[in-house]
Amino acid sequence: MTSETGRRAPRAVGDRISHWDPEDRRFWEETGRHVARRNLWASIASEHIGFSVWSIWSVLVLFMIPEHGFSTTPEQKFLLLSVVTLVGAVLRVPYTLAVPVFGGRTWTVIATLALIVPTVAAFFLVRNPDTPFWLLLVLAATAGVGGGNFSSSMANINSYFPEREKGWALGLNAGGGNIGVATVQLVGLTVIALFTTSAGHLVPLFYMPLILLSVWWAHRSMNNLVHPRGETDAHLSAVRDPHFWIMSLLYVGTFGSFIGTGFAFGLLLQAQFGLEPVHAAGIAVLGPVVGSLVRPVGGRLADSLGGARVTLWVFTAMAVCAAVLVLAVQTGRAPLFIGTFAVMFTLTGLGNGSTYKMIPSIHAARAEDAVAAGEPRDRALARAKRVASSMLGLIGAVGALGGVGINVGFRESFAATGSTAPAFLAFGAFYLLCAVVTWAVYMRRPARPALAVENVGATAR
Structure with a gap:
C-alpha cells in the first residue's frame, strides 16, 4: 500500500518506519491511522504503569503509621514524596532524548523493564519499619523512573499524529498515563479494605506482573520511527525558544499541581483533618481519576476553542479554588476542602490537555509562516514537528518540578504553622501569574501572527 507520494506504508509490527507523513490525508486514512493508534494504545499502557509506580509512595506513606512500627513524621513523608517527584522530573530530560536515539518501541520496552527496580524496593x-529514613529516601527515589516514561511517550506519540488530531491523541495518551496515579491509590484502598494497613507490601507486588505484560505489549505492537539527524539541534532549538520557558511555566501550574496534589492528597487528609488511612485513601483516589479522565477533554476543547483561551479560564478558576481551600483549612471544614479539591483536579486535567495542545500549535503556525515565505512545506513541517516533539518532552520535565514545589510547599507550611493554608495562598498567587502570562503572550494581538495560538487551528486546517 502506498500514499499519494508513493511512499510504502509500514506493514509488519516492529518495522523501523523510515517514511511517515500523517499530514498526507490519503496515507493517513489508508494506513497511518491504524498504525498510529496501535502504537498509541501500547504507549498508554506503559505510561499508565509508569505513573502508577512513580506515585506508589503516595499510597505507601498511608501504611507507614505508628501501629506498624513506623516513626516517620508528616514532614518526613512530604519530603519523601518531594524527592520521588524530583527524580521523576529530572529523568524526563534523558527519557525525551532517548526516543530518537533508540526508537519509540525499543525505548518503551527498556523504560518499562526499569520499573521492576523500584517495585521490588518498595x-x-x-x-x-526499621529502615533508616535516609535509606528509605534513597531507595524510594528509584520510583522516579516511572515519571520519565511520560516525556518519552509524549514525544514519541506526537510524531505519529497529524496536527488536526494531536490535541485529542496527546490528551488521550497523557490522560491514560495520568490515571495511573488514581489506579495505584485504588489498589492501595483495596489492600487496606481486604487485608488492613499491615499489608502495604501487597501494593507493589500487584504491579510486578503488570510491568511484564506491558513490556510484552510494547514489544509486540509498537514501531520505531526513524528520526532524521539533527535531533540534538531540535532540542537545543527548543530550549532557546522563549515559548519553551513560557509554556514550561504554564505546565508547572497545570501538571505540577496535578501530580503534586495527586501525590499529597491522601496525606493532606490524614495530616490536616485526621482521617484514618482507609478513609483518606478512599477519598484521595477520586481526585486523580477526575483529573486524568478530563485531560483528553481539555485537548479536545483546545482543538475547537483554542488552547490559550481554555488555559486562561483554567488558571483563573484554579486561583479561585485556592482561595476557597484556604477558607476550608482555616475553618476545619473537610467537606468543603474535599469538594473544592475535586474541582481543582478537574481544572488541572483540562489545563494539562489545553497547554499540551498549545505546544505543537505554536510550531505549526511558524511552519505556515515559513511556507508563506517560500520554504518547502515538507521541510518546514518536519522541522516544526521535531522541535515540537522536543518541547513536549522537555516541558514535561520542567512541569513535573511543579509537583516538587507543591510538596515542598506543603511540608514547609505544615512544619511552620501546622496548617497548609499559607501554601494554598502561595499557589493561588502563582495561578494568577500564569493567567496573566497566558493572556499577555497568547491572547492579545501579537506582533507576529505566528504567535497567536488562537489562530493556529484555523491555519492548520
Missing part, C-alpha cells in the same frame, strides 16, 4: 521497604 516491596521490601514497606515490610521493614
